[in-house]
């Protein structure tokens with residue numbers, strides 16, 4: 001082991017030992033499936049970037065000191081500059097060790113987060129939830145789906161401009177704003193800590209930050225403000241503790257479809 005450390009210290013890219021060329025692996029950075037680079041939830045896909053990683057057979061999530069909390073994972077793919085691995089369900093925060101044929105490399109520290117739990121589908125009924133668009137609509141194509149292309153964090157629901165928008169789930173308005181990409185948007189936090197975001201609204205929301213809203217309460221109208229090529233609602237659903245407050249976006253389509261199927 002001490003020889004490997006000496007090699008790694010003196011020659012990070014490669015070294016010669018007794019005439020054989022030895023590629024010393026190194027892990028330089030992470031990218032989690034959530035887009036973050038220093039932390040990643042259990043069960044998410046994690047990309048390790050570095051050099052000489054092609055022969056990686058195992059990634060050990062070291063956790064704290066000692067072996068009892070070590071968790072081993074087999075990479076899904078390994079190439080010279082990247083390894084893709086799923087964060088094990090019982091992994092803990094700490095450094096990772098990458099094992100190649102006969103060497104290893106220790107990564108920077110990764111913060112391991114609990115697995116996000118998708119919120120339960122809103123209970124049906126007049127108080128439990130409402131489909132957010134009051135009018136004809138459709139769910140578009142794959143590009144409109146959660147995850148469809150370019151880190152799409154929500155589901156688009158296409159509808160004519162000026163179709164009324166209502167709150168899907170009761171809660172408190174935590175934000176109303178205009179932003180270059182989102183256009184006019186509003187964020188509502190439900191009592192269970194999950195949040196919903198409604199984007200590209202025709203005009204600023206008719207509710208204000210701090211307002212208490214019931215499900216089915218009007219918020220404004222469908223529009224195409226911000227970066228949008230057609231009138232639609234971009235709807236996001238985030239796990240507790242909410243939208244950019246430590247929660248994570250989850251696919252809202254099951255919830256939308258459940259609300260869509262409810263009699264109005």
Ligand SMILES: [Zn+2]
Nearest residue numbers: 154155156234
């Ligand atoms: Zn969208």
